[in-house]
Each structure stands twice: as structure tokens, then as C-alpha cells.
Amino acid sequence: MxxxxxxxxxxxxxxxxxxxxxxxxxxxAxxxxxxxxxxxxxxxxxxxxxxxxxxxxxxxxLLTRAGEDFLGYAxxxxxxxxxxLDVVRAQGVSGRVRLAVMDDYATIVLPETLARFARSHTEVELEVTTGFTRDLMNALGEEFDLVLATQRAGDGRGEVLRTERTAWAASDRHDLSLAGPLPLALLKAPNMYREWALEALNEAGLGWRILFSSSSIGAVEAMAAAGAALTVVKAGTARPGLRLLGTEHGLPALPASEIALHLAPGRPGAAARALSSFLAEALREGRES
Amino acid sequence: MxxxxxxxxxxxxxxxxxxxxxxxxxxxAxxxxxxxxxxxxxxxxxxxxxxxxxxxxxxxxLLTRAGEDFLGYAxxxxxxxxxxLDVVRAQGVSGRVRLAVMDDYATIVLPETLARFARSHTEVELEVTTGFTRDLMNALGEEFDLVLATQRAGDGRGEVLRTERTAWAASDRHDLSLAGPLPLALLKAPNMYREWALEALNEAGLGWRILFSSSSIGAVEAMAAAGAALTVVKAGTARPGLRLLGTEHGLPALPASEIALHLAPGRPGAAARALSSFLAEALREGRES
DNA sequence: TGGTCAAAATCGAATAATTCAATTTTGGCT
DNA sequence: AGCCAAAATTGAATTATTCGATTTTGACCA
Known part of the structure; x- marks a missing residue:
């Protein structure tokens, strides 16, 4: 027993x-x-x-009567x-930490997590910047103590937190004809996903045309969701309104991407260490061990 | 890790x-x-x-700073x-249960536990009576659904919750002379501890005299604590002011006693079952398993 | 009614975590 | 320096948890 x-x-x-x-x-699951x-x-x-x-x-x-009562307590x-746990781990941690995050995570996953961090770490000055991985990585150690970046799966630099499937995406309300050059909505160059998409299409011998190009992820996704074009997203951050497509729809495979946390060289301050392990725990997939 | x-x-x-x-x-411990x-x-x-x-x-x-913060949460x-746990276990339990408890436990251990039970089992009508084990056991099934009683260790009737050492006790501020007939403060006959005490002294060939006899445990203990007489207590329920004495002081050994929970014959109601397992868990010594 | 299907329950084996008894180490005090 | 009580450590045994494979369940439909 x-x-x-x-x-x-x-x-x-x-x-x-x-x-x-x-x-x-x-x-x-x-x-x-x-x-x-x-x-x-x-x-x-x-x-x-x-x-x-x-x-x-x-x-x-469904909950039983007892289950309902118990749920509140649980x-x-x-x-x-x-x-x-947040509070006790924050104990004695103070200072400043400058975090840089790639745009898509800044909207989907991070706000909640960063708010939790700020709430418990009252002595830490947290500064968050968003941008494109390429630019952010260049400024690591200069402008940023910590960069949360996307890279090609297997790259292995930094502390890899999770792997995300990359997928084609289109509106879930419209059927996109796959005949003729494919209309694409992509982020402005230079951008990793843009490169992957074009390379994959070229290798597969499929025609394409850039219908929409912007430096705003929101705008690109909105365009795709409106049914006008195909785009490329991380499977985990796809917004409602988008339907994921793959090889079963005649589209070429795309490389997977991994999310990694990069720490500026040199000995990190207490605040950077705290934020780093906080993010690692909150974002890492699979079970904590 | x-x-x-x-x-x-x-x-x-x-x-x-x-x-x-x-x-x-x-x-x-x-x-x-x-x-x-x-x-x-x-x-x-x-x-x-x-x-x-x-x-x-x-x-x-001592607590560290972090420990103090954490203690509140813990x-x-x-x-x-x-x-x-109390609340969910109480779910759906209603009815009436009449519990009888021997006097010493009614003061020391039970009030807190019974209050907890009453707080969580709002649909249960709880009636508690205190008295001497002998009387209580006689009324089990008639006046009481459940009797918490003291009996000689090894008796084994009922559900045994714990075993308590029986000990001689005197004031911790006065030295009692063990020469001459020992002055005793005991509960009125018939009472188990009174019988044990007198038998043990007689067998050891020690002289005694009853200095104080009452049906109130409080009065008996107060008399002993005042330094006037020797008495007999359960080691676990000794009140402050009393010092426990044993064979190392030249006094005879006393039988150990066990605390047991007796359920009235017949199928118990939901309230009686709930109180029974609640008491068993709260009072049982050693670890829960 | 009986068949179907997705979801939950069960079972046995492997793995992982917890506990204990014995022993060593620590830190304050004389 | 040595002593002592209390905490830390260590290795072995026990206990609990998880998983993969399989069976059972119960609502729904033909």
C-alpha cells in the first residue's frame, strides 16, 4: 500500500x-x-x-463532485x-541581465515565462530585446548577456533547449493550388527560414514567387492565414488560422530547427545565471530530471 | 540528479x-x-x-535568510x-457518530484532532463523551459507536493504535522520600492504573498509603505535581511539572498500556467509519504506510 | 444486439528513488 | 589539542515509479 x-x-x-x-x-502527452x-x-x-x-x-x-472540490486545492x-520554488531560487540574486530573443518566441512562449521571472526576481533588472537571430548573435557579449536563438538542428552551439519541426503553412480556410509558381510569404533576407524554403523548392524543382516579404513575423503569418500565400513556420509556434503542410502535400521537406540559449563569454553575473537556468527549465521539452 | x-x-x-x-x-524522532x-x-x-x-x-x-522565506511557503x-485531504475524504460523509474517550486523552491529544475532524466533516453530527474506560466499554454499541480506550498491553482487542509506557510520577521540584509508606495520589477504584500500582507495590513488598483519591485525573496529577504524593501516568501524557520515575529509583515496574479503538458491533455508519479511520491515522504512532 | 473504436486499465519487467544502519566528519567548547 | 554531540556520508536493501505491451471498457452506430 x-x-x-x-x-x-x-x-x-x-x-x-x-x-x-x-x-x-x-x-x-x-x-x-x-x-x-x-x-x-x-x-x-x-x-x-x-x-x-x-x-x-x-x-x-469529467470531474466527480469530490473531484471538483479537490481540483481547487490541487x-x-x-x-x-x-x-x-521561484522565490527561494531568486533569493539573493540581483543585478542586471540583458536578454535577446528571436521574434517568434517573443510573442508565443516567452511573455508568460518572463513575467514569472520578473515577479520572483524583484532585485533583478531585466532588459529584453527582440530581433532576428543573426543580428542578436552578433551582439552577444556586447549588447546582450543572453541570446535565445534558432539554429539548424544539429548545430549544437549554446545550450539546446528543444527541437522544433519546421513546416510549410497555409490558411486552414483556403485551398492553395499547388500548380504553377507557388506564392510565398517570407521574412526579408537575410533569414534562415527564407533560405531553407527557397533551397528546398529549388532542389525539388518547384517554381515559386515571392508574393510578400516583410521583416515582421506577424505580417507574414497574417498574409499566409489570409489564404494568399504559403509560408514557413516552426510547428510549435503556429498561430490559429494556419494549417501545417508537409511532404504528403507534395511539398519538399525542410530542416528541423533547434532553440538554443547562448551565454555571453566570460563569467556571467548572478542575474544572468538565474535567468539562464530559469529559461532552460521553463522551455526545455520532455521531463525535468 | x-x-x-x-x-x-x-x-x-x-x-x-x-x-x-x-x-x-x-x-x-x-x-x-x-x-x-x-x-x-x-x-x-x-x-x-x-x-x-x-x-x-x-x-x-537555524534558518538562513532563504530558509525563513521558504518556511512560510512550506x-x-x-x-x-x-x-x-481532510476535505476530500469527508466528501459525502454524513450522519451521527457518538465517540467515547478516556479522560486523559480527552485533554492532551484529542481536542485538536477532533476539531480538525469537525471542521472538515461539516455534515457529521459528532458527540463526544469522556469517562473511564470500564464504563465506556460497557456502553459500546448502546450509547457509543466508537470507544477510545486504554487497556493492558497485549490485550489486543479493538484496533490498537499505540502502546504507551506506564510510569510512576512525582513533582519535578520536590524530592520524595522513598522511606516509609509511599504517599499515593490515585484515581478512585475501580481503575486499572490504581490496581496496577497497588499490585506492583505489594509484590515488591513496599509500603504505601492512599493520600489522595479522586475521580478527576486533573486533580490527581495536580496533587502529585504539588509534591505531596506519587502517582501513575501514561508516559506520553505526563503534564509539565511531573517527573517520571522508574525502576532506577527503586520503584517496581508497571505494565505497559495500549490505546485501542473499539467499534460497536454491527455495520458502522459512514460517519463512524470516517471518524474511526481519521482517529486511527492521527493517533497511530510510527509512520503511515 | 452485436460490432467497432478510441481511450483507460492492467500486468510484468526494468529502472529509479528512498530508506536504513554503520561509520565518519564537523564545529563549538573546555 | 581533545572531546562530544550532532550532522554528513556511504553502500546495500528495499520500495516505488515508469514503461511497453496487452486487455478491458463503454459509448455509439449499424
Missing amino acids: TALRNIDIDLLRSFVTIAELRSFTRAA ALSRTQSTISTQVRRLEEIAGQTLLRRSPQEV RRIVALHDEA | TALRNIDIDLLRSFVTIAELRSFTRAA ALSRTQSTISTQVRRLEEIAGQTLLRRSPQEV RRIVALHDEA
């Missing part, structure tokens, strides 16, 4: 995730565990609670736990 | 206990673990926190966790 008095934070986190996603399988593990965790949790917390059906998972405990 | 994102509630509980007792060794386990737990916790939380010295253990998380 398992411990009856102490619920692992893991179990609470799984429970909260299941309640949000209404599915063991989706929760398992979100938490980088297998479905069988999640199922076992729920059994353990229900055993400790002495109550059925989730009502399962092949369609969806959320509060997990939140308090995470806050405690 | 251990998980960096999830702190086990166990670690938090140990940390809180150490902070309160200012000692790894005492915390280990209080939590039914070894000192080495506690030490390892603290190392794990500090590794996750990335900070030294406790400043150790052979004299006492307390809140543990409290929330325990409340969550």
Missing part, C-alpha cells in the same frame, strides 16, 4: 492537467509521460483521497509550490 | 519540523525516520531550492495539503 498521508506534487499536477484537457492520453503512468497516478491519488475523482468515458473525462497547492 | 521541479510534501514536512525543533535528530534520512532529505531540498536553507551547528539548527503548502 502506498503512503496515505502525502500526495506527491506530481500527482496533483497530473490531476490538474487531466481536468483541464479532459483526457488521460492528452495529459500524458502534455506531461511527457505514458498514458499508463497517468492512469496509475490517478489510481494512487484516488486511493489516497478515498474517493473517485474522475468519471471516465471513452469520449471524455491548483492552489501546485501554484504555491511553484511560487515557493 | 533528482527532479528539479517537484518537491515532495515529505521534504516540506521534514523541513518544517526541523525548523520547529531546531534539530535534525529530534525531527527524525518526531517523524519516525532516521537522522540520516532527514539529512538526505534536507540535502535534496536544498539542491532543488538552489540555496542553503538551514545553518547547522552542533548546538542547534507551512502553507503542507497545511493546504492536509486540509485538502
Whole structure:
């Protein structure tokens, strides 16, 4: 029999995730565990609670009365736990850190994470700049202490946090004809994704034309979402309205990209070290170990 | 390396206990673990926190700055966790339960526990009576659904929750002369401890006289604490002002006693079952498993 | 009704984490 | 310097957790 008095934070986190996603399988994917593990965790949790917390059906998972009551506690405990960890880790960390982030992450993933960092690290002066990887990397050590950059998978420089599939994307409401030169919406040169896209099309012998070229990711994606052109995105940061396309649609494969954190040479200050490990933990995929 | 994102509630509980007792060794005893386990737990916790939380010295253990900040969170998380468990386990439990408790526990250990039960089990009508084990047991099934009783160790009836050493006790401020008939303060007959005391003295061939006899434990203990007489207590419930004495003082050994929970025959109601397992968990010594 | 299908449960084996007992190290005090 | 109580360490044994493979479940539909 398992411990009856102490619920692992893991179990609470799984429970909260299941309640949000209404599915063991989706929760398992979100938490980088297998479905069988999640199922076992729920059994353990229900055993400790002495109550059925989730009502399962092949369609969806719903909370029981007891589950609803418990969910509030579980959320509060997990939140308090995470806050405690942020705060205690921030203890004694002060100074200034200048972070540079490539544009797409600055919109999708980072705001929430940076806000959390700022909230707990009250003695740290945080300065964030966004731009294109190429420019940012050039200024590493000069203008920036830390650069979060995209690079070709396998590059391996910096601390690699995750790998993202690169994919063609078009509007999910319009069918794009693949006959004739493909209309493209791409970031202005020089840009890695632009180069990848054009190289891949050329190698595949497909015709193309640049219909839209901008230095704003938002504008490029909006253009694609409007149905006028094809573009290239990281699979993980695709905005709603875009449909991902691949080789099954007759388009050439694209190299995967990796997200890496680059630290300025020399001994980093306390603030830079703290932000670096904070970002690494928050962004790294798979499970923490 | 251990998980960096999830702190086990166990670690938090140990940390809180150490902070309160200012000692790894005492915390280990209080939590039914070894000192080495506690030490390892603290190392794990500090590794996750990335900070030294406790400043150790052979004299006492003190909190660091980070430790103080963290202690508040740890307390809140543990409290929330325990409340969550109480509440979810109480879900759907209603009805009436009549509990009888022997007098000494009614003062020392139970009030807090019963208050916790009442707070979480809002739909349960709880009635508590105190008295002497003998009377209470006679009314089990009639007036009471549940009786918490003291019995001779090894008796084994009911669900045994813990064993307590029985000890002679006298004032810690006065030296009692052991020459001549020993002045005793005891509960009125019939009472188990009274019988044990007199039998033990008789067998040892020691003289005695009853100086004070009352049906109030409080009065008996007060009399002993005032230095006028010797009495007999459970080692675990001795009030301040009393000093425990044993065979090393020339007094005869006394039988140990066990605390047991007796359930009325027949199928117990939901309220009785809930209170029963609640008490068992709260009072049982050693670790929960 | 019975078949189907996606999702959850179960099972056995491998892995990982926790605990303990024994011993060593530490830090303050005399 | 030496002593002592308390914490740290170490290695072995135990216990718990996770995974992959498979089976079972239950809502829905023909």
C-alpha cells in the first residue's frame, strides 16, 4: 500500500492537467509521460483521497463532485509550490541581465515565462530585446548577456533547449493550388527560414514567387492565414488560422530547427545565471530530471 | 540528479519540523525516520531550492535568510495539503457518530484532532463523551459507536493504535522520600492504573498509603505535581511539572498500556467509519504506510 | 444486439528513488 | 589539542515509479 498521508506534487499536477484537457492520453502527452503512468497516478491519488475523482468515458473525462472540490486545492497547492520554488531560487540574486530573443518566441512562449521571472526576481533588472537571430548573435557579449536563438538542428552551439519541426503553412480556410509558381510569404533576407524554403523548392524543382516579404513575423503569418500565400513556420509556434503542410502535400521537406540559449563569454553575473537556468527549465521539452 | 521541479510534501514536512525543533535528530524522532534520512532529505531540498536553507551547528539548527522565506511557503503548502485531504475524504460523509474517550486523552491529544475532524466533516453530527474506560466499554454499541480506550498491553482487542509506557510520577521540584509508606495520589477504584500500582507495590513488598483519591485525573496529577504524593501516568501524557520515575529509583515496574479503538458491533455508519479511520491515522504512532 | 473504436486499465519487467544502519566528519567548547 | 554531540556520508536493501505491451471498457452506430 502506498503512503496515505502525502500526495506527491506530481500527482496533483497530473490531476490538474487531466481536468483541464479532459483526457488521460492528452495529459500524458502534455506531461511527457505514458498514458499508463497517468492512469496509475490517478489510481494512487484516488486511493489516497478515498474517493473517485474522475468519471471516465471513452469520449471524455469529467470531474466527480469530490473531484471538483479537490481540483481547487490541487491548483492552489501546485501554484504555491511553484511560487515557493521561484522565490527561494531568486533569493539573493540581483543585478542586471540583458536578454535577446528571436521574434517568434517573443510573442508565443516567452511573455508568460518572463513575467514569472520578473515577479520572483524583484532585485533583478531585466532588459529584453527582440530581433532576428543573426543580428542578436552578433551582439552577444556586447549588447546582450543572453541570446535565445534558432539554429539548424544539429548545430549544437549554446545550450539546446528543444527541437522544433519546421513546416510549410497555409490558411486552414483556403485551398492553395499547388500548380504553377507557388506564392510565398517570407521574412526579408537575410533569414534562415527564407533560405531553407527557397533551397528546398529549388532542389525539388518547384517554381515559386515571392508574393510578400516583410521583416515582421506577424505580417507574414497574417498574409499566409489570409489564404494568399504559403509560408514557413516552426510547428510549435503556429498561430490559429494556419494549417501545417508537409511532404504528403507534395511539398519538399525542410530542416528541423533547434532553440538554443547562448551565454555571453566570460563569467556571467548572478542575474544572468538565474535567468539562464530559469529559461532552460521553463522551455526545455520532455521531463525535468 | 533528482527532479528539479517537484518537491515532495515529505521534504516540506521534514523541513518544517526541523525548523520547529531546531534539530535534525529530534525531527527524525518526531517523524519516525532516521537522522540520516532527514539529512538526505534536507540535502535534496536544498539542491532543488538552489540555496542553503538551514545553518547547522552542533548546538542547534537555524534558518538562513532563504530558509525563513521558504518556511512560510512550506507551512502553507503542507497545511493546504492536509486540509485538502481532510476535505476530500469527508466528501459525502454524513450522519451521527457518538465517540467515547478516556479522560486523559480527552485533554492532551484529542481536542485538536477532533476539531480538525469537525471542521472538515461539516455534515457529521459528532458527540463526544469522556469517562473511564470500564464504563465506556460497557456502553459500546448502546450509547457509543466508537470507544477510545486504554487497556493492558497485549490485550489486543479493538484496533490498537499505540502502546504507551506506564510510569510512576512525582513533582519535578520536590524530592520524595522513598522511606516509609509511599504517599499515593490515585484515581478512585475501580481503575486499572490504581490496581496496577497497588499490585506492583505489594509484590515488591513496599509500603504505601492512599493520600489522595479522586475521580478527576486533573486533580490527581495536580496533587502529585504539588509534591505531596506519587502517582501513575501514561508516559506520553505526563503534564509539565511531573517527573517520571522508574525502576532506577527503586520503584517496581508497571505494565505497559495500549490505546485501542473499539467499534460497536454491527455495520458502522459512514460517519463512524470516517471518524474511526481519521482517529486511527492521527493517533497511530510510527509512520503511515 | 452485436460490432467497432478510441481511450483507460492492467500486468510484468526494468529502472529509479528512498530508506536504513554503520561509520565518519564537523564545529563549538573546555 | 581533545572531546562530544550532532550532522554528513556511504553502500546495500528495499520500495516505488515508469514503461511497453496487452486487455478491458463503454459509448455509439449499424
